[in-house]
Amino acid sequence: MRFARSAVLAAVFVCAACGLVYELALVTLGSYLIGDTAGQASIVLGVMVFAMGIGALAAKPLQSRAAVSFAVIEMALALLGGISVLALYAAFAWLDLYAPALVATAFVLGALIGAEIPLLMVLLQRIREQSPGSAVADLFAADYVGALLGGLAFPFLLLPVFGQLRGALVVGAVNAVAGTALVFTLFRRDLSRRSRAGLTAGAVAVGLLLGYAFVVAHDFEVTARQQLYRDPVVHAERSRYQEIVLTKSVGSTDLRLYLNGDLQFSSVDEYRYHEALVHPALAGPRTDLLVLGAGDGLAVREALRYPDVRSVTVVELDPAVVELARTWPALRALNGGAFDDPRVRLVHEDAFAWLRDAPSRFDAVIVDLPDPDETATAKLYSVEFYTLLHNVLAPGARMVVQAGSPYFAPRSFWCIEASLREAGFTTAPYHVDVPSFGDWGFVLAGASPTLPADVPPLRFLTPDVLRAAAVFPPDRGRVAVEPSTLLHPRVLEYARQEWRNY
Incomplete structure (x- = not known):
């Protein structure tokens, strides 16, 4: 029983870390593309916190099937959170729909994150019922500590090692594994044969999609970046502080340097x-x-x-x-x-x-x-x-x-x-x-x-x-x-x- 409770709290810890990474990824992408860090942070955090309340309310009817509902929500959150940066970059580069896409993405992510806690509370109480105050204290302690981990891991590990696109995809995969592993190990008896088959197929599909996105992320970034510049991109890198891009026109000597999309000079x-x-x-x-x-x-x-x-x-x-x-x-x-x-x-x-x-x-x-x-x-x-x-x-x-x-x-x-x-x-x-x-x-x-x-x-x-x-x-x-x-x-x-x- 003690192991089971620890496993649920560990899942809370991991899910909280993943949720905060999704928030930070949206804010960081907005600051890179738009440049308004304060505005982007306000939009993302405001929309997501509001949506978390909506998600918590929407989770009420799901509590009777808490295990399967939690697994579905985690797979949806893993997929959407994992590809969120990629999808928003595409919206910016090709569709000129970044702002509405950002609001929609933040809302859906927030709603899914908000639905986690009520369902995890039900699963925690199902192992051993305790007073509401104690259960809430345990759950939120794991949640807040997990958020700390996510907040530190994003700038100091994920961005330097994987970059924006692949970092979000890695977190999505971790999110999917944590959610489905909890349900398939501790709450397997709560799943019908049909539910187990459906969740297994869903987990495989999410894993394959995230893996495919990870493989093509570099080529996608190169193609999307080129869409933003008139001349061919001959060098691009993401430093600790900014995106650095060099372009060179075809048939001339016009070399241009861009920092975060802003032109710094033309050699002409x-x-x-x-x-x-x-x-x-x-x-x-x-x-x-x-x-x-x-x-x-x-x-x-x-x-x-x-x-x-x-x-x-x-x-x-x-x-x-x-x-x-x-x-x-x-x-x-x-x-x-x-x-x-x-x-x-x-x-x-x-x-x-x-x-x-x-x-x-x-x-x-x-x-x-x-x-x-x-x-x-x-x-x-x-x-x-x-x-x-x-x-x-x-x-x-x-x-x-x-x-x-x-x-x-x-x-x-x-x-x-x-x-x-x-x-x-x-x-x-x-x-x-x-x-x-x-x-x-x-x-x-x-x-x-x-x-x-x-x-x-x-x-x-x-x-x-x-x-x-x-x-x-x-x-x-x-x-x-x-x-x-x-x-x-x-x-x-x-x-x-x-x-x-x-």
Whole structure:
């Protein structure tokens, strides 16, 4: 009897771990594809918790046949939870139905998870009846500890070892085994011959479907990913922080880098962006430079063109991006092997955290970070972040920030400028045309945009072009917006609203 109770509680433990993994898988997929981590988490958790209540109520009529009902629910949950990431990725890539598919999937998963506990309670009491309070305490203790296991296993085991698609499928298989094994061992006598045959056939079918999905998961991911990009994908990887994709057009030299689906550069016109970003910031002192972001090495390439630059410290969160820039032949050729220059020092840390304890002061700072359209990057455009930058600026230092498009996202652009002013900087905004991006803007802090007297030969930027870049026509003029802070990331709100239709 003690073994039987322990087996039921072990099943509760495993099912709880699997259920939490399904939730985390949906949230993580949404953050990768949509970028709105807080919004995705709110939708998934809210819908699933609501559906769990519905599922618990719906399980009432099933209690008379608790064993067979539990087995059916576990097989359905294993199949749907296992293929949920795959199905949602397909909905995103081919059908443009991600949001409704996410809500529907979260609801069905939540309902099935909610039906587990009442049925497990019946099975537990069937072994040895005890007071309701004690039974609930045992059941929920196993449930909560199992949830802890699932919460830790997802980011530290499943994602690194199996990835998103296969990780969910592995958990689905574990879920199916735990549910059916419990019923077929401890409660076999509660099953009719017909029920045993049906459950056996169902378990085999679920196992075969999950196994087949596991085998084809890689090919499916490659095909679905290609659907999202115009040009052929020549490299793709999922790092600890983001999805990294390189594409190369057929019949031309257009190499493009995407991070979480956002274009970082096109080799056809990246020189326009990087010349406008780097050289105005180096018109003053430039012995020791700090570059935040720019893991592709292209901004570093421009900075290293000045022989009097003694050191360039690059703070880039994701070492996978730097490794790609160092080793992928076409990208290495584009950045001129910048990261192998002895003047370059690499730091793989979060820029915000690194600035709090930065050991040095710099003559110029180049801030080339991903756009503030995700929760994780919005803090890097806050008043607090820019205030920290004061600590690393030497007297007379210049700083430049890439600030997005003043045409497509004017409120975002001017919010970044307002945040810099709120942090105590004098600002000089300017913008240039980068065909792959459109009209793109920057904010120079500490001086007016000028080129160094000894500027090396440039393909795009001239003194006249830079003077014109500081002029904004009426339809791209200053917008009155509030600065962005950690507790009120206005730039994130603006970016999501303005880029929604592009």
